[in-house]
Amino acid sequence: MGMLATATLFFLLCLTAQFPRDAAITAGTPDGMQKWGYITIRPKAHMFWLLYKSPQRVSSPAKPWPTIMWLAGGPGVSGVGSSNFEEIGPLDVNLKPRNTTWLQKADLLFVDAPVGVGFSYVDDPSALAKTDLQVAMDVTELIKALVNELPTLQSSPLHLVGESYGGKFAAMIGVNIARSIRAGSLNLTLGGVVLGGSWISPEDFALAAPLFLHSMSRMDDNAVGTAITMGITVKQQVAAQQFLAAYDTYSNLTHLIYKKSGHVNINNIMAAINTPGPENLTDVINSVIKEEFGIIPMNLTWQEVSLNVFDALTSNFMRPAINEARKKTQLNWIYLIVAEFMVLINSTFLQVDELLMYDVSVTVYNGQLDVICPTIGAESWLKKLKWDGLHQFLSLPRDPWQHCTPNVLTQGFVRSYKNLHFYWVIGAGHMVPMDQPCIAVHMIGNIVKSPVEVV
Secondary structure (H helix, E strand, O other): OOOOOHHHHHHHHHHHHOOOOOOOEEEEOOOOOEEEEEEEEEOOEEEEEEEEOOOOOOOOOOOOOOEEEEEOOOOOEOHHHHHHHHHHOOEOOOOOEOOOOHHHOOEEEEEOOOOOOOOOEEOOHHHOOOOHHHHHHHHHHHHHHHHHHOHHHHOOOEEEEEEOHHHHHHHHHHHHHHHHHHHOOOOOOEEEEEEEOOOOOHHHHHHHHHHHHHHOOOOOHHHHHHHHHHHHHHHHHHHOOOHHHHHHHHHHHHHHHHHHOOOOOOOOOOOOOOOOOOHHHHHHHHHHHHHHHOOOOOOOOOOOEOHHHHHHOHHHOOOOOOOOOOOOOOOOHHHHHHHHHHOOOOOOOOHHHHHHHOOOOEEEEEEOOOOOOOHHHHHHHHOOOOOOOHHHHHHOOOEEEOOOOOOOOOOEEEEEEOOEEEEEEOOOOOOHHHHOHHHHHHHHHHHHOOOOOOO
8 A cells, every 4th residue: 555644644643542523534645546534424333434546447438437335244344454455455465466456447445334343433332233224324324425525436336246244235235325316315326236145045045055065075965954954944934034043043054064064164165174364464454554544543453353243233144135025026116115115114125126126237146166155045045036037037048258268167157137147156165256366357347347358
């Protein structure tokens, strides 16, 4: 990262001692290529954001330069820290340039969400979000504030990209943004919502994981039978809206999988073990990066994962982001008007279907080797959508694609119909950009319609 001017750094460090709770704080590099700041999105809740402007930035009326907002999983993982330096940002964990950064294709906006994650914080634990709906409302407030802080957002299509649990947030935030745009209260173009290995339908993943592991010879016939029975129990508990009970059952299922599969790496079935993040990342962020930002409260220590945030959202963990109980009828605009009011009652109401009906581009991508959100589970929840184009989508053949080894190996498949797209990524696990970085950067360029090609 570029170094802050001495005078600016001194000024911002002085601000840190008495953080103004009722105002936004914005800082950045002298060349304007990086900006970051805090937005107080509600009383006692302060959300941190970080924007990188791409050095490849070009734009035209026909193909405007896109902005990607990255939403990390967990819930509780820091997007500003972990996702940025481990997956898609311009620098890796050793602060060396990354050849496959997504900054080649778009501006990157990282958010530490929910509040309490990474550099975001609350003045009191009672201000932690207790529901997915609250998180979605918080990030929506952040976006509305950033449209004023960052004028480029008014002309740059915003693509919400969520990984794992972040995909669940992305779907909900996308609905909020689409409604605000339609109501005329937000001057923004929503380029699309991208769901990467996303925790959209927990029951489908609970049922899919044992079948996937069995097909890969990581569970035997006896173990898979027990695991499937537990997955069925999860499905029943979710249907009865017994989400805490479903969480307990799912936790027992993951313990069984770990024991009976020979300690499989649930992020990537082909990796040897579950490995923690780089040991030096926490130290680097709490020293070099924190000092450069200059506006982080002195008593705040960055952590890769916030368990307090995860615990606060436990009751929502098993809630799906699709409405599976409703009869399969064609959506219509009258129904969506009713949905505007129902969302306050049911935080999982319609989400993905509503995005599709609003003609928002929805892209799903999944790694072939993902155990947490197996591809067969993603295919399963997608088939439950009520969108009127689903039959045509499912009837189309998949197109193979090669980018990083042309004419040698098929690296994935894609299927598209109207505004729904699905990418199957070969050789990747739960975190596609980490496992297949070259493929991922080409894929995201296609998704966000970037004006430039990756060299």
